[in-house]
Amino acid sequence: MKRKIYSILFILFVFPLFVFAQDYGEKLKEIDAYAEKVRADWNIPGLAIAIVKDDKVIFQKGYGVRDINKSEKVDENTIFAIASNSKAFTTASLAILIDEKKIGSWDDKVSKYLPEFQMYDPYVTSELTIRDLVSHRTGLDTFSGDLLWYDTTYSADEILRRARFLKPVRGFRAGYGYQNIMFIAAGRIVEKVSGKPWGEFVKERILTPLGMNRTTTTVRDLKNNYALPHNESGGKLRALPLGNIDNSIGLAGLNSSVSDVAKWLRLQLGRGTFEGKQIFSKERSGEMWQQNIFIPVNPNPVKEAPTQMFNGYALGWFVNDFRGKKLVSHTGGLDGMITQTAMMPTENLGLVVLTNSETGAIGIMRNKILDVFTDSPKRDWNTEALERTKKAKADEEKEIREEDAKRVQNTKTSLNLKNYAGTYSSQMYGDVTISEENGKLVMRLAPAPNFVADLEHWHYDTFQIKWRSSVNYNFPRGWVTFTLDGAGKTDELKINQPNNDFWFYELDLKRSK
Numbered sequence: 001m002k003r004k005i006y007s008i009l010f011i012l013f014v015f016p017l018f019v020f021a022q023d024y025g026e027k028l029k030e031i032d033a034y035a036e037k038v039r040a041d042w043n044i045p046g047l048a049i050a051i052v053k054d055d056k057v058i059f060q061k062g063y064g065v066r067d068i069n070k071s072e073k074v075d076e077n078t079i080f081a082i083a084s085n086s087k088a089f090t091t092a093s094l095a096i097l098i099d100e101k102k103i104g105s106w107d108d109k110v111s112k113y114l115p116e117f118q119m120y121d122p123y124v125t126s127e128l129t130i131r132d133l134v135s136h137r138t139g140l141d142t143f144s145g146d147l148l149w150y151d152t153t154y155s156a157d158e159i160l161r162r163a164r165f166l167k168p169v170r171g172f173r174a175g176y177g178y179q180n181i182m183f184i185a186a187g188r189i190v191e192k193v194s195g196k197p198w199g200e201f202v203k204e205r206i207l208t209p210l211g212m213n214r215t216t217t218t219v220r221d222l223k224n225n226y227a228l229p230h231n232e233s234g235g236k237l238r239a240l241p242l243g244n245i246d247n248s249i250g251l252a253g254l255n256s257s258v259s260d261v262a263k264w265l266r267l268q269l270g271r272g273t274f275e276g277k278q279i280f281s282k283e284r285s286g287e288m289w290q291q292n293i294f295i296p297v298n299p300n301p302v303k304e305a306p307t308q309m310f311n312g313y314a315l316g317w318f319v320n321d322f323r324g325k326k327l328v329s330h331t332g333g334l335d336g337m338i339t340q341t342a343m344m345p346t347e348n349l350g351l352v353v354l355t356n357s358e359t360g361a362i363g364i365m366r367n368k369i370l371d372v373f374t375d376s377p378k379r380d381w382n383t384e385a386l387e388r389t390k391k392a393k394a395d396e397e398k399e400i401r402e403e404d405a406k407r408v409q410n411t412k413t414s415l416n417l418k419n420y421a422g423t424y425s426s427q428m429y430g431d432v433t434i435s436e437e438n439g440k441l442v443m444r445l446a447p448a449p450n451f452v453a454d455l456e457h458w459h460y461d462t463f464q465i466k467w468r469s470s471v472n473y474n475f476p477r478g479w480v481t482f483t484l485d486g487a488g489k490t491d492e493l494k495i496n497q498p499n500n501d502f503w504f505y506e507l508d509l510k511r512s513k
Contacts, residue, residue, distance in 0.1 A: 027372045028059050034368050038382050039063050042359040043237060046074040046227050050258035051369060052350035055270065057262045066227040066356065067239050076259040077214060079226035080354040081243070082339045083332030085261075086254040087183055088268075088288070089202050091134050091316030093190045095272075095284035096205055102193050106131040106287065106315065113189045118164040124172045130189065132173065133182040134315050135292035139168035142178040147429060147502050149180065149248045151472070152447040156184050156249050165428035166506070176293045176313060180251045187250020198249040209277055210267060212260040217253050218246050226255070227356040229336020231474045237357070240336045240472045252334065258352050261341060265350030268328070269343055288315040289328050289345075295320075322370055331362060333501075335472040342366050349373050358474070360385050400477065408459040415461075415490070417441055420482055423513035424493040432493060432509055443480065455480060465497060475499050 028051070039047045045068045050060040062074030097103040110117060110128045119125045124139065132138055145166045148159045163181050170177065187198040194201045199217030207215050216222055219242045229240040245252055267274040271285040291312035311320040317328050322344070329342035340362035343350040351369050353362045364381045371379060418436045425431050431446040441463060445451035450470040455463035458479060465478040478497030485491040491511050495504040
C-alpha cells in the first residue's frame with residue numbers, strides 16, 4: 001500500500017518536474033540554434049540572451065564577439081548599453097520613494113519638486129504630474145527635443161530649461177508621444193527628493209540589493225568585458241566609441257549584462273521582492289504595469305502582430321498582448337546597441353536580449369522565445385524580417401533614384417559661398433555655424449561638437465549634407481537649404497535630415513550673426 005502511495009506521489013510531483021526539465025532542454029536547444037542563425041543572418045558582432053522561468057535563470061549565453069576588430073567572446077557577463085530599458089529603473093526609484101512617503105503619489109505635481117521646470121503651455125506646466133512624465137502623455141511628439149541631449153554638452157538642468165520651447169503636437173493627455181526628455185525630469189525628481197545623484201540612488205537601492213554588481217550607471221565605470229557598439233557606414237560594419245550620455249539621467253544611462261538583467265527580471269516578476277528582500281511594494285508593482293495611455297492598434301492587423309488586441313504604455317513599461325497573453329516589455333536603442341527586456345506574467349517568464357549592432361534581432365528573438373514557451377505554432381520570424389528588410393532597402397534605393405531625378409542640373413548658388421557663412425540660432429537648441437573652408441561650406445552644431453558636416457552644392461541654394469566620421473549616427477542623405485530675405489541676404493537655415501530619431505525641423509534656425 002505504501003509503495004502504491006509513493007508511486008502516486010512520484011507521478012503527481014516528481015515526474016512532472018522531470019518532464020518539465022526535459023521540455024526546457026528541448027526548448028532551450030531550439031532557441032540556442034535559432035540565436036546562432038539570427039546572429040549570422042544579420043551579421044551581428046555580439047549577442048547575449050537570458051531567460052527566467054518560475055524565478056530561476058534557466059538560460060544565459062553569449063554569442064559572437066564584443067568588438068569586430070578583436071577576438072574576445074561575448075558571454076553572459078558581457079556589458080552592453082541597455083539604453084531605454086533604464087526607464088523602468090527610474091520608475092522603480094520613484095516607487096521606492098512613494099513607498100517611503102517621500103513622494104505622495106504618481107499624481108503629485110511636477111512643480112512641487114521642480115518649480116523651475118516649464119512646458120510650452122503654462123496650463124500644462126501647472127497641471128503636469130509625475131505620472132504624465134513617465135507615461136508619455138504630455139502632448140509632445142515622439143522623440144521631440146532629443147537633439148537637446150544626444151551627443152551635446154548640455155547638462156540635465158540645461159536640457160530641462162530648454163524643454164519649454166518644445167511645441168506640443170496634440171492636447172495634454174490626449175494621446176501617446178514617446179518622450180525621453182520627460183524621463184530626465186523624472187530622474188531629477190529622484191535626485192531632488194532623495195538628495196542623491198540618480199545613478200547613486202539606483203545603485204544603492206536597486207543594483208546592490210539585487211547583486212547586479214557589474215551594472216553601471218555611466219560608461220566611465222566600465223572596466224572589463226564590455227561590448228563596443230557597431231553600425232554600418234558606407235556599407236561596412238564599423239566599431240564605434242562608447243557613447244557618453246551622462247546628461248540623460250533617468251532615460252538611458254545603464255550598462256548591464258544578461259546575467260545581471262536576469263536578476264532585475266526576477267524582481268519584476270516577484271512583484272517587488274527578490275530572494276526575500278522587498279525593494280518596492282506589490283502595490284507599486286501593479287501600478288507600474290497598469291496602462292496609462294493607449295497606443296493605437298492597427299484595425300487591420302499586420303502580419304507581424306496578427307493577434308494583437310491592445311497596446312499601451314504604463315510607467316516605464318510598454319504593455320500589450322502577445323497571442324492572448326499580457327506582455328510587459330521595453331526596448332532600448334543607442335548608437336550601435338539595440339536591446340530588449342520582456343515578461344509574460346501569467347507564464348512567470350522573462351527574457352532579455354542584448355546586441356551590439358543595429359538590427360531587428362531583438363524582436364525576432366523575443367518572439368521566438370515567447371512562441372517556444374507558450375507552445376505556439378512554429379513561425380520563422382527571422383526569415384519574415386529578412387524579407388521585410390530586403391523590401392525596405394529596395395524601396396529606399398527607389399526613393400534615392402526619385403530624389404536624384406528631381407535634382408535640377410546646372411544651377412548656381414544665389415550668393416558667393418562666403419555670404420552663406422554665419423551663425424544661425426535656435427531658441428530651443430542653440431547655435432549652428434556655417435563657415436567657408438577651402439572653398440567649401442562646413443556646418444557645425446555648437447551644442448554637439450562632434451556634429452560636423454561638409455556641405456556639397458545640390459541645386460540652387462540647397463546643399464547635400466556629408467556628415468564627418470565624428471558623427472556616430474548613421475544618417476541617410478540629407479540637405480540644408482538657405483533662404484534669402486528681401487535684401488538678398490540669408491535669413492534662415494533649414495535642415496532636412498531624414499531619420500527615425502531626431503527632428504531637425506524643430507531647430508527653427510534664424511540668422512543671428
